[in-house]
Amino acid sequence: MLHTFVALVEDKPGVLTRVASLFRRLNVNIVSLTVGRSEREGVSRMTIVAEASPTAGHRITASLYKLENILEVDDVGQYACVTRELALIKVAATPQTRSHIFELVEVFRARIVDLAPESLMIEITGVSSKIEGLIQVLMESGDEILEVARTGRMVMRRGRHTSRVMEAMRIAGVPEAEILEPNVTAESGEESQLPQ
Amino acid sequence: MSSTPQNTRLTGSEIVWATLVGEGVTDVFGYPGGAILPVYDAMRKFPVRHILTRHEQGATHMADGYARASGKVGVAMATSGPGATNMVTGLATAMMDSVPIVCITGQVSSKVLGTDAFQEVDITGITLPITKHNYLVTRAEDIAPALREAFLVAKSGRPGPVLVDITKDAQQATAEFNFEAAAPKPYRPHPMRGHSADSISDAAKLIREAKRPVILAGHGIIQSGAFEQVRTLAERAQIPVASTLLGLGAFPASHELSLGMMGMHGEAWVNNAIQNADLLVACGMRFDDRVTGTLATYAPNAKKVHIEIDPAEINKNVKVDVALVGDLRQILEILLPQIPTCKSSPWVREINEMKGECAVRDIRNLPDNGHLYAAHVINDLWNATGGKAIIVTDVGQHQMWEAQYYKHDEPRTLVTSGGLGTMGFALPAAIGAKVACPDKEVWVIAGDGGIQMTACELSTIAQENLDLNIAIINNGFLGMVRQWQEFFYEKNYASSPILSPDFVKLADAHGIAGATVTKRSEVLPAVKSAREKKGPFLINFHVEKEDSVYPMIPQGKALHEMIRRPDNPLIETAEDA
Structure with a gap:
């Protein structure tokens, strides 16, 4: 099945290779990959669509996080986007x-x-x-x-959801431990269903 | 650090050493060459011991052995091009076994990068999948931050190797050096780590209710320093402990709850205990295929609790019921108060009965028939050293016999290449272990095949006059290959017989003392002379040629479908007499 990941990565030489190489190593074919600037300076946003078994999402996400230049990974397939x-x-x-x-x-x-x-x-x-x-x-x-x-696909989750990186910036001053807790209400409660 | 004043202007080369010294590095294994010469030139100003290796692969294995034996970060250094590519096998070895090492390579000047300059190779590209992370540094001011981050990355979370490639012009340029200011950001823990109070109590409930539990002890126990916690868990809940190859030493082998090594060459009672268990508590291990046999029939009736620092390992091979993702020691500290004390367990008695049944097959319980078996050698070595030595093994039959017959009671006393199975690992890794732990007795156990892959490092041992002992288990074959050919390829011994030099003469050529042993009665005297001799000593043990490691689970079979040790191995080999 098709998996879609949104990854925020450091904007440095070689990061694209690291991400692409990981998929190659896992023997997963990338269907499309788009890279561009994000809302934050020095941070690029990737949308990666890949063909892999239905259970592969966890392992791919966990493996992407092992790359030192990866700031955030979101397996968006399960959300309204x-x-x-x-x-x-x-x-x-x-x-x-x-x-x-x-x-x-x-x-x-x-x-x-x-x-x-x-x-x-x-x-x-x-x-x-x-x-x-x-x-x-x-x-x-x-x-x-x-x-x-x-261009290949670009994906953004609907509703008030934002990246943890942005969340942390917006509520600067709040203890870090609280920022790192996933924002449950934003993920489940406030999904709007705008027409596409 | 105190010796270097803050904000000093230094060359990039001096910054390399100043940063290493600041990180607490006292020993570096390496080999100079054109693109790293500025760094070597600056070395004399700093209190670091440099061990000149005979090959850069050796340098990486030495850093690896250093790290495994001491728990510190090992450091290896090489020049660009071939120097760097020779490090590939050592990096991959450290990557597979999660060993923290930092490799520093010289690179051609940044102005000629990408032009196929002399001795230029894209080593950061080559090592991408076999390092935890790597850096290409092209400016002197970036050296200290990159190196400091490299040390942090290497030892944090699930440890691993990091490579820092520094261009020659960066080594030669100058920059302000301030060790404190170059400090990296705090290590970002893997965001998918985590365990809730609920998952901890779920695990505790499974442990409390289990009737036939087994702890699977892995390398993570040693990495996290969770020996006491694992031991407390085992003793309190009366849970027998099976070890992975790299987990040997994490739980005392002489402990009554210790089962020994599990998996492909695990003893029958260990694998049968796992197959009959109703709960597996996996601690810092990753359910490697050598441990599980075929996954379809692995511990079919067992619930599984997986305590592991790397989220990517959860449900990778074996689907688990409860996953606690994080530092093993911290998790066990939270878990232990929820585990009540249990007096005795019929399950442990049942396993002990299985053990008794296997003892009759044990080669050590047979009378001396004039043949020398590797198992005898290792058993006698264990007795002679009181089980206290650091044993560094190569890869193959002798490695499995060592795992079966040398009883490790303490962590970091077995250094071996598990995941990658790197032949040639033992001799250089033992040099690293000896440099890290000069007061410990260090023994190399290697086959006649593997020792020849890195035998050039004998010269390093001689130059450094390292007091380590080398036991060669010499059977004239690439033993494990021969065994597979015997079992699965109708005894077609294609390219497995191997001719070796007279190892004692080879040692002598290096000024290293040695002895040849062909009979069991000669084993202990030879081991005694090796131990008494100051400086290196090599023993060439001519053992039974066509002996096999039992039990063995053929690939694709379940843990209980093992090939058992023959009742009387003497019958198997009598024709050689």
């Missing part, structure tokens, strides 16, 4: 064949971000199945897809 992926799709299209693509883009709530005499570029954001849906519809309608670039 917003998942997004961004894709750029370049399609061959002339002025004569453009119009039906504009319609499709409208239906999928995507955008045209580049228009050239013989091609156009679509930007689409959403869950992976939505992106795959657009690609499929384009192919079925006979359009030639020239290039696809996808």
Whole structure:
């Protein structure tokens, strides 16, 4: 099954290798991996989607924590989350064949971000199945897809939940022992169910 | 530290030594070379003993043996390129057995990093999966913080090896040195560690209600210093104790509740006790495949309590009922008040009856037939040394016989490569153990195969005139390989017969005294002369060629499906007479 982990890591050379190497060592295939800055200076945020047995989540999380540069790991699969992926799709299209693509883009709530005499570029954001849906519809309608670039999934938990790192910063002054206790109410009580 | 004033401007090389001295390091094992020469040049200004090894692998095993024997962090040093890659096996050995060592390697200048410069190798990349953590340091001012953090990481939590790779220009540049200011942040405990009052009382309840409990004693008891607590638990609740290979010495072998080593070459009563148990209390061990046999049939009727510092080990191999994740000693301190005293246990008597049944098969109970068996040698060595020596074993048959016949009553008296099973470990590791514990008697027990993998370190022993003794269990075979070939490959002894030099002559060439032993009657006199001789002594024991380690659980079999020791081993080997 697919597992999704959100990891906050120190922004240092080699940290990505350490994380990727761990999955390799556990013989777990990474389906997608996105890395970018987080809300805090010097801390990167990774979303890692991996294919592994249903019981592997605990071991992967525990093993990630053994890496010295890892600040926090969240196995988010069990929680309500917003998942997004961004894709750029370049399609061959002339002025004569453009119009039906504009319609499709409208239906999928995507955008045209580049228009050239013989091609156009679509930007689409959403869950992976939505992106795959657009690609499929384009192919079925006979359009030639020239290039696809996808970011891989980014995930954020719904509701008031925040990372323990941020939690600790927000309530600075509170004894550390209390910060390290998991915030139970935030995880169970205040999950809002916004439409996606 | 007092000897270096605060905020002194030092070269990176001086910072290396000043930081090591500040961390309490007194001994370093290493081998100089181009990219580490500035550090070697600065060494004379600092109160550190440097032991020149003959190979960098030896340096890592020495640091490892030093750490295992003393509980301190061992330090090894090497140059870039081949010096660094030679450390790989030693790092992996320390990683598998959770031994705290810090390896310092020189690296080419930061300006030429990544250009395939002479003796450049990406050692931080190579050692990524076999170190707990590693650092590439390219600036003099980063040396002290990196080294100090390396020591903290190596010994904190579940210990392990750390490598610090320092570029030559960082060694040559200068920086302000302030030992205190370079202190690392407090070690971040693994966030998934933890045990609630509920889980502790669940464990206590299982222990109170168990009728047939067994404690599984692992390396973690030694690492955490929980000997007293484990002993109190065993005595108070009358729980027999089985040990892993690395757990030997964590619980006194002469104790009436001690069962001995479990697993692939554990005695029949140990493994049968585990298979028939209704509760296993696993203390600082990780249910390695050599311990469990096939998992499907492992201790089928037992509840399992796992006390372990590494959360990644929980439910990895064996699904447990209660997991207490954290420092073993602290957890047992909380648990013990909830354990009532129990007078005697029919379960212990039942196991003792099993022991009696096995004694008739024991090779030590047979009359001397003129053959020399490794078991005799080790048993006699145990008697002669009063069980007090630090024994450093290599890997193979002799290692298992040692585990069966040398009774370790104290922690840190057995140094052996368990997880990785590194042949060639014993001789260098014993050098480390002797340097760490100069007042202790140290014996190497190695096979004729393994000793040759690192025999170059005999020269190190001679140069340092170390008073340690070497027992070679010489059977002319790679013994464990031969045994597997006998049992599982129809006696096709492919490449397992091994020709060795005359080890006594080899020792003599190094100026090391030695003796050859071929009969049982010669064992004790030879051991006596080795013990009396100041300085190193080597004994070449020519033992039975095709002897096997029993019992043995074939791979993929359950613990109770062991190949038992033959009733009379003399019949097995009579044709050699």
